[in-house]
Amino acid sequence: MKIKVGVFFGGKSTEHEVSVISGIQAAHSLNKDKYEVVPVYVTKQGDFYTGPELLDITEYKNLDALLQKAIPVAIIRDREKVLLYKYPFGLFKKPLNYLDVILPVMHGHLGENGGFQGFFEVLDIPYAECGVLPSAIGMDKVITKYVLRSAGIPVIDWYSFYGHDWLTDEERLIEEMENQIGYPLIVKPATGGSSIGISIVHNRQELKDGVELARSMAEKIIVEKLVENMQEVNCSVLGDSENAEASVCEEPVSTKEILSFDDKYSNSNTKGMSGAQRKIPADIPEEQAETIRELSRIVFNLLGCKGVIRIDYIIDKDTNQIYLNELNTIPGSLAFYLWEPKGISYTELLDQLLTIAIRNHQKAKSLTYSYENNLFLSGLQGLKK
């Protein structure tokens, strides 16, 4: 009997389309002798669908027609099993399918911020990639910085505020940003990925425009000092709390000052993150690459990650200082291209991710969550007195 893998993709996120590409790519790369793919497409409204046609990327050109063909489902936990029911329920409801393990390939928002991870926890089913806590920390750029700085990991100075503060206190915020950090600045929504809503600003007017853009995408906004003479380097880590390994370093290549969404995903429409332009390995001294790999392993452990993550760094070329810039707990294309140089194929990587998921779920299950005494009997007697 094959292991049924629920591949989750889509979701209510600005990175919906990227996730669809990554998800389908992963589903096709799974080892079909061992695993059986059960696609679960999450619409932009948050509804669940399943069906084989969801694995054909060309179908997404006409989403309405696709959703007519696919089957809307409800995901239900029933005595140790996770079942997919056609929804709305028929007269004699029998489950359509069941899931043994989940492979979430969702970028941004609920799919990557711990929301779906919490849902999987409640379903009590093994799932690949990070748990609730590292997901939640990684998705909030401000919290990431607080946590990492307190652990002594170098991060770039920042300033953060809420969109609502901007509406009422714009002048004060601008002054504080100018005084505390100074131009050029980089403005980002605190909870977003894929460079969407990010702008580099050199003066007050651009700052205002940048904040307006970021404000429309997240409640919290983060503003950082722009490292002008910079080099971007990314590194992936694979494993769990017992064993973590760092990949080679990559250097994304961009014509603009920062890697924009277009650079990341739009160059090649079907390849997802793997289609972006990059140098592997990154053009940095081996010594520096080793430092980054070591740092990556430390951060992976510090946050209690599992599965595969990608950590983005910025190197200030004037000072050679390395800064940790961003955490991606579900990286685009699951960062498989960083593992191929190590001889790990995408199929092999996915197998490892699912194995890690299942083993960690077993481990968590063996922990004690209940005592063998009946509080209701003894306790209630106590209350009666």
Add this chain to the structure above:
Amino acid sequence: MIGKILFLTAFLAGLPFLLAKLIYHLHMLQLNAYFNCRYLGWLGRQWAKVFRPVEFFPVALLFVLFLWQVWHGTSHQVVTGTFAFAFAVVSLFLFFTREKGKAKKKLVYTPRVKRLLTAATILFIFIFVVLWQIQASFLAFLFTLALLQALVFLLVLGGNLLMLPVEKGISYYYYRDARRKLQGMPRLKVIGITGSYGKTSTKHIVQKILAQQYNVLMTPASFNTTMGVVRTIREQLSPLHDYFIVEMGAKKPGDIAEICRLVRPTVGMLTSVGPQHLETFKTIERVQETKFELIRALPSDGIAVLNRDEPLINDGMKRFENSTLRYVTYGLGQGEKLPHISARDIRYSEEGTEFTVVREDGQEYPFKTKLLGKHNLYNLLAGIALAFALGMDYKSIYAGVRDIVPIEHRLQIKRKEDYVIIDDAYNANPVGTQMALEVLGLISGNKKILVTPGMIELGSREYELNREFARQAAQVCDYIILVGGKRTKPLQDGLAEAQYPPEKYTVVKDVFAAFEHLEKIRRKGDIILLENDLTDDYDE
């Protein structure tokens, strides 16, 4: 026996064409909002297309057979059979060669369409049951079928008439359901907004401001009739909402009172009274009366928010005096008595408008918004007046006003590297054009450049209004680009009349040439106003 089979086959062969036509006509009825009169009007306009002569061929064929039978006083098996066969062939031919619809909006199989289809089918069956009962000849059967093919609209009209009481009943059920839902939400406060213009913008503004503190639902875009409100209530309203903003449209007297009977507003906002839909209202007084139906529907402790600068609203306040109501008025403060909320120190800039609100007790509150133009200022004042009346604090109102964004191409500010575009390309009316020019005149910047093809579809006054537009533009613009030579003739005349120096304007052939030219002449700090109907070609 063979004759019977042949007839039955001919009859069945006639059905596909009938069904295809029936569905086409149902579609047309749907596009005419299920109104028989509008559908008939459509038939009248399109009769050449709807009643193609070739479709009457089967009728003619059978009529010839009928004549033959009368002539010979008997039916002849072979002749009849041949005609029936011909009928079948022609019907099928018509079915396969029919015009396939390439309509923009396809027929949507709503429950109502399904009901209609059922009704038409029942009507169809009924006709043939009657024929059966009176023991009509086979020829009569075929002839009726052929007639129905040609005149299928009768089935559609009949079916629609038949379903009328059912549809009424269903609407009434929905209405009752919505009312019951509302009655189950005693905490919900309903805000009614009406006016000849400005009500939609005001609705959006009120929503944004109240949303700073409350959970607000508003009726969507064009849902401003009773059934539109009913649908919003049934589909979107939830116990989580604190306020329900209802935009109320009126096409005839009593429309607003009808919506009010359903939603029972405690706040009524009246933005303007103007000469709209005069074909049904006849007089402006009846428009005024209809708009005031909202104010008169308010409970004794209700709040009426009124635009004081509108003469017909001022007048109406006296005509429909209701002393127990709490009146909150707004305006820009001309006239002998100040409104409760007025604005002064109005400054336009490339970031929008800054203004100071003055309350009747003299308290002043500065505001900032991305919106431009006097009409928007009125709508903002309406929202601010309401928010103060509901007891919201200044800081929240300020945040709400700051958060409002302009509608695309409606006096929308677009900042470029070192110049500014004011995009008013959707505007088509003279009042809006005048306000855009006013903004351009008051905004601070280097050169003020106007790009416009002029206004169209203004009927007999088009020439005069465009000439006037040019005369006003001559006073505020440092440079003007006219798009289209022939089209902008009235503007050219207007500029000449105002003795506008010829070197300060140019006429280009299309919008692309306009932008090319703009690139050559614009300098740092310039303000460029894109006015009127440029959207078809121009989009960044």
